Amino acid sequence: MRRLLSLLGLIGLTMGSSPASSEISYQVLSFDQLDGWDKDDHDAALRVFRNTCIDMYGPDWNALCxxxxxxxxxxxxxxxxFxxxxxxxGQEMLFTGYFEPELEGSRYPGGRFRWPVYRMPGEAQNRxxxxxREILTSGVMDGRGLEIAWVDDPVELFFLQIQGSGRIRLDDGSVVRVGYAGKNGHEYRSVGQELVRRGVYQSHQVSAQVIKNWVRRNPVDGQELLFHNPSYVFFREVSEVPAELGPLGAMNRSITPMRSVAVDPxxxxxxxxxxxxxxxKGPMRRLMIAQDTGSAIKGAQRADIFVGTGDEAGRRAGRLRDPGRMAVLMPIQRAYALLPESVQ
Incomplete structure (x- = not known):
């Protein structure tokens, strides 16, 4: 899922730009130096690796795949x-989590299904x-057949745009998956930061759930808060991915809960x-595959773990903000080629 922002980006806690490669130090480790390596399910990691290794270029990667x-x-x-x-x-390791939202919706407007999920109009490409605010109040989208579905919660729709993709469980029992199609060209403004600026919360109190609850308790001011972010995301139907599989990652393949991770590419x-x-809280020792990216994921020791789909996954992802360590498994020759000649 090519997400626009991780949950950190939502609340305004993004990292800086990637350091130049010359600023990165490299240390080749042995597998004995990986805490808990012998206890993991390596076969599960191998199955996930197979999903995307076919799209990696280079003779060594082709042979490994x-x-x-x-x-x-x-x-x-x-x-x-490896x-x-x-x-x-030089930056401390930071693990966060992300998820695929699941909304309730219908192919047709009516009743509680009043908020449209839009395809991208052609003129929006002129950015x-x-x-x-203008998209949602001017009527420019009306009567053009751009609606993919209608959902029952404008706040969840806003967060769907933050994540960049998700699933909509329709009232006829079917499920449609939507993915990022483009946006209106305006810079993202953090609504979490805005609540802090107004003095409503302190920065350590802000989370996705806190923002959702505040907007629902304050419908008029809540709508204005969402308008504070001028960026607007349009979607497309992702019919090539069955509903039972994970969303598409940056490699255009389905990602796997608790085995796929977003990194700085x-x-x-x-x-x-x-x-x-x-x-x-909840220490984790696990082999994952770097199959996704995110605009808030910058640095050598920075990773966003894909937790899964739905509300419970969202709650788990929102609580995940932990230190630790990450090591990248590289083909043997590539690994040793990174070391200075003095230690080879």
Whole structure:
């Protein structure tokens, strides 16, 4: 899911730009130095790796992908063909979580289904186009057949735009998945930061759920708060992905809950296995695959874990903000090529 912002971006706690590669230090580790490595389900990680390795370029990656489809022993595959590399840029490790929202909706307006999910109109490609307020109050979208569906909650629709994709469970029992199609060209403004600026909350109190609750308690002021963000996202139907599979990641393949992670692609190659040592509440030691990106995910020690779909996944993702360590598994020759000659 090519998300516009992670939950951190929503509340205004984004990281800075990626450091230059010359500012990153590299340390090749042994698998014995990975805490909990021997206890993970490496076969599960291998299955996820297979999903996207076919889209990685380079003779070594092509050979590894072919081998991955021939081997059944995940641990043996990763230990034989990779070496863990700890990459550091002076920033503390930060793990966060993201999820795929699931909304209630209908193909037709009426009753509680009053808020449209729009396709992108052609003139919106001439950016910047109209602001969020203008799109929703001027009538410019009316009568053009641009509605994919109507949903029952404008606040959840706003958060669907933040995540950039999601599922809509329709009143006829079917499910439609929507993905990012484009936006109106206006810069995103954090509604969480705006609540802090107004003195409603302190920065440590702001979360996605806090914002949702405040908007619902204050419908008039809440609508104005959402208008504070002039950016508006349009969607497309993602019919090529069955509803039972995960959403599309940055590699245009379905991602897997608790095995797919978003990284900074300027530092970590998409498709690479990454070893996660998440501390804090609910420590996690797990091999994941870097299959997604996010505009708030910048730096060598920065990762966003895909938690899953729906409200419970959203609550879990919103609570995830922990320190730890991440090592990238690289093909052996690539790993050692990163080291200075003095330590090779």
């Amino acid at each position: 072919a081998l991955a489809h021939d081997m059944d022993d995940g641990r043996a595959f990763f230990e034989l063909m 070496r863990p590399v700890l990459m550091e840029d 910047p186009w109209l602001s969020r 300027d530092i970590v190659r998409l498709g690479s296995p990454v070893w996660i040592e998440k501390d804090g």
